[in-house]
Amino acid sequence: MALHHFLLNGQTVSLEAPEDMPLLWVLRDVFGVTGPKYGCGVGVCGACTSHLNGHAFRPCIQPVGGVHGQRVTTIEGLGGGEAPHPVQQAWIDEDVAQCGFCQPGQIMAAVALLQSHPQPTDADIDAAMSDNVCRCGTYVRIRSAIKRAALLLRASPRP
Structure with missing residues (x-):
């Protein structure tokens, strides 16, 4: 297990997890971010599409070890409610x-x-x-x- 730090929707987050744990599981199961959905698990359906440093990516195939120190944005980080994107x-x-x-x-x-x-x-x-x-x-x-x-x-x- 390794300690991972990254920016999630503008907030610094940390967790201990295996390097190869899919980021989608971290987002949903550890941090309760439910916007990105599990669809295929192999990066082809797009249900989990989020942004990594401002670029679209698929967290279902991105290991958490690969986002250390980077900026992850899910739909929850765009806007909503009173101020939608x-x-x-x-x-x-x-x-x-x-x-x-x-x-x-x-x-x-x-x-x-x-x-x-x-x-x-x-x-x-x-x-x-x-x-x-x-x-x-x-x-x-x-x-x-x-x-x-x-x-x-x-x-x-x-x-």
């Missing part, structure tokens, strides 16, 4: 969620896309979101929400 607001406005299981991962992937492509084309959106599975098939609304979020972000950029 523009992507979260666009998801609400476009009524994207059906079952909601995949939506935290979808939103985190969309935030990463908009950071690198502030005015994404349909092709950009399709390419960025192709690895995030939505079993309810809300892909048309996801695309609309991403376009709405791009407009919201251009109208009032976030720090």
